[in-house]
Amino acid sequence: xxxxLTDLYQELLLDHARHPHNFRAMDTASRIVEGYNPxxxxxxxxxxxxxxxxxxxxxxxxxxxAISTASASMLTDRIKGRTVGEAxxxxxxxxxxxxxxxxxxxxxxxxxxxxxxGVSKYPMRVKCATLSWHALKSAxxxxxxxxxxxLELSVRVPASCV
Amino acid sequence: MxxxxxxxxxxxxxxxxxxxxxxxxxxxxVQAVRRDFPALxxxxxxxxxxxxxxxATSQKPQVVIDAVSRYYRRDNANVRRGVHVLAERATAAxxxxxxxxxxxxxxxxxxxxxxxxxxxxxxxxxxNGLGSRWMSxxxxxxxxxxxxANIVPWQLLRERCGVRLRVLPITxxxxxxxxRIAGLFSERTRLLAxxxxxxxxxxxxPVAEMVQVAHRHGIPVLVDGxxxxxxxxxxxxxxxCDFYCFSGHKMFAPTGIGVLYGKEALLxxxxxxxxxxxxxxxxxxxxxxFADPPYRFEAGTPHIAGAVGxxxxxxxxxxxxxxxxxxxxxxxxxxxxxxxxxxxxLRILGxxxxxVGVVSFVMEDVHAHDLGTVLDHKGVAVRTGHHxxxxxxxxYGVPATTRASLAFYNTPQEIDRLVxxxxxxxxxxx
Numbered sequence: 001x002x003x004x005l006t007d008l009y010q011e012l013l014l015d016h017a018r019h020p021h022n023f024r025a026m027d028t029a030s031r032i033v034e035g036y037n038p039x040x041x042x043x044x045x046x047x048x049x050x051x052x053x054x055x056x057x058x059x060x061x062x063x064x065x066a067i068s069t070a071s072a073s074m075l076t077d078r079i080k081g082r083t084v085g086e087a088x089x090x091x092x093x094x095x096x097x098x099x100x101x102x103x104x105x106x107x108x109x110x111x112x113x114x115x116x117x118g119v120s121k122y123p124m125r126v127k128c129a130t131l132s133w134h135a136l137k138s139a140x141x142x143x144x145x146x147x148x149x150x151l152e153l154s155v156r157v158p159a160s161c162v
Numbered sequence: 163m164x165x166x167x168x169x170x171x172x173x174x175x176x177x178x179x180x181x182x183x184x185x186x187x188x189x190x191x192v193q194a195v196r197r198d199f200p201a202l203x204x205x206x207x208x209x210x211x212x213x214x215x216x217x218a219t220s221q222k223p224q225v226v227i228d229a230v231s232r233y234y235r236r237d238n239a240n241v242r243r244g245v246h247v248l249a250e251r252a253t254a255a256x257x258x259x260x261x262x263x264x265x266x267x268x269x270x271x272x273x274x275x276x277x278x279x280x281x282x283x284x285x286x287x288x289x290n291g292l293g294s295r296w297m298s299x300x301x302x303x304x305x306x307x308x309x310x311a312n313i314v315p316w317q318l319l320r321e322r323c324g325v326r327l328r329v330l331p332i333t334x335x336x337x338x339x340x341x342r343i344a345g346l347f348s349e350r351t352r353l354l355a356x357x358x359x360x361x362x363x364x365x366x367x368p369v370a371e372m373v374q375v376a377h378r379h380g381i382p383v384l385v386d387g388x389x390x391x392x393x394x395x396x397x398x399x400x401x402x403c404d405f406y407c408f409s410g411h412k413m414f415a416p417t418g419i420g421v422l423y424g425k426e427a428l429l430x431x432x433x434x435x436x437x438x439x440x441x442x443x444x445x446x447x448x449x450x451x452f453a454d455p456p457y458r459f460e461a462g463t464p465h466i467a468g469a470v471g472x473x474x475x476x477x478x479x480x481x482x483x484x485x486x487x488x489x490x491x492x493x494x495x496x497x498x499x500x501x502x503x504x505x506x507x508l509r510i511l512g513x514x515x516x517x518v519g520v521v522s523f524v525m526e527d528v529h530a531h532d533l534g535t536v537l538d539h540k541g542v543a544v545r546t547g548h549h550x551x552x553x554x555x556x557x558y559g560v561p562a563t564t565r566a567s568l569a570f571y572n573t574p575q576e577i578d579r580l581v582x583x584x585x586x587x588x589x590x591x592x
Contacts, residue, residue, distance in 0.1 A: 040546075065529035125531065128531060
């Protein structure tokens with residue numbers, strides 16, 4: 001594999017794409033976000049169970065490319081058990097990593113998520129990786145949801161959880 | 163990483179040679195034609211460009227690029243207004259291009275040729291014009307394989323005046339069944355609007371036959387010809403369609419210029435689309451007399467340079483042996499189809515016997531966008547996504563496909579590189 005392509009399709013990312021973690025529906029979810037990327041047709045459903053300020057459980061389903069699936073899979077691994085504040089901070093770091101917006105203060109903080117770094121060199125693919133992260137952000141702040149960064153997001157709070 | 167079957171290059175060559183040997187020899191000198199297209203001669207990601215995205219837009223021959231540049235360097239002026247020399251030259255060039263389009267489509271009169279931005283605008287114009295007289299409950303018949311450009315304008319009309327959309331299904335091979343069309347017609351049917359060639363499947367539809375059936379029911383027909391004109395000679399009188407639309411940029415002309423052909427009596431009956439300069443006879447604040455077609459539909463300063471470029475693209479096409487070009491494309495399509503069938507896990511969508519050089523496919527366990535990125539790394543440009551035909555994607559139960567679309571300047575070696583790229587993508591992604 002040529003070196004640049006290896007940067008994008010790192011083995012870790014491909015493992016997540018082939019065998020995504022937390023790839024399931026969740027009956028006990030307190031937030032369900034449906035995300036859709038109209039540019040490529042990728043769709044994703046993100047399930048969260050919030051217990052107070054903590055994301056007690058998180059899972060996803062959907063169909064998308066390797067990058068979108070891997071990004072969502074890594075997201076669930078990393079976010080499970082975190083507080084809302086920590087998750088929002090992580091959103092900002094990952095967003096900066098993917099868009100190459102600014103150098104990260106401490107990229108080491110991202111751990112396995114650094115496998116997504118190669119995406120920043122592919123402007124046409126960045127939205128594949130950000131779909132699940134925008135869905136997460138919407139889940140945490142359902143009030144400000146709508147069309148975000150060209151992605152369609154809609155949050156549902158199951159009646160039993162209101 | 164899995165260990166798929168290695169690429170058997172000898173077997174690939176054997177398939178290719180067998181097909182090339184069994185199909186008619188052509189006099190097509192592809193290398194000579196390629197020299198006319200400067201954009202083909204570049205390296206992308208370290209590999210020579212293999213441009214297989216012609217259904218999205220074609221590359222432009224040097225003569226078209228030069229014509230646009232020459233127009234701006236020498237003749238630039240507004241059309242049909244000034245009395246000075248440049249205005250005369252610009253008008254002559256613009257109206258000359260209209261005559262070339264008339265000849266290209268074999269229309270009866272230049273009054274039947276309207277210059278617009280492209281196919282999309284042409285369909286919107288007809289939808290607005292015809293729709294202004296339609297009533298709630300009137301019906302339009304479309305097909306399952308339409309591009310969004312031939313779906314959404316009719317849906318907007320549905321919002322406005324309550325027309326109903328009826329959809330002709332397709333077969334799994336991606337063909338229309340003309341004998342089923344009459345079953346969709348009713349006394350409320352106002353129009354049949356269908357594509358000449360599918361932008362996803364490459365299927366060439368039996369338009370002349372369907373026009374005959376529609377006309378027997380007194381129904382006019384609009385044909386979306388965007389994917390047909392680059393590949394075949396189109397004769398609107400032989401088709402007997404009432405409207406025919408196409409875009410310049412898919413047939414080697416600039417972007418932003420396209421054509422609506424309409425039978426003269428039908429265009430005369432259509433109200434204006436946009437108001438402004440150039441589309442009027444006389445204006446006062448009380449009343450405006452509109453110009454006759456085609457000018458009634460060309461409000462504002464048109465894309466003069468684009469029309470000039472389109473005229474030269476037509477000259478270029480007509481200067482080629484179009485039968486040899488079509489034979490060459492057909493041979494490439496056969497090679498591509500046979501080789502793609504050998505790629506493990508690959509499924510081709512659309513296997514109509516009568517196709518132009520468009521092949522859409524999906525690969526098991528690999529998303530189209532990942533294929534597109536890997537192919538791009540090898541210098542192979544293809545389109546990935548829903549191709550603005552989401553109802554067709556839904557029919558095949560896929561969110562997206564990868565599409566290779568050919569032009570007469572493509573080569574068997576470029577097909578080889580596509581296929582090798584797909585094997586490679588499979589190797590690293592599955």
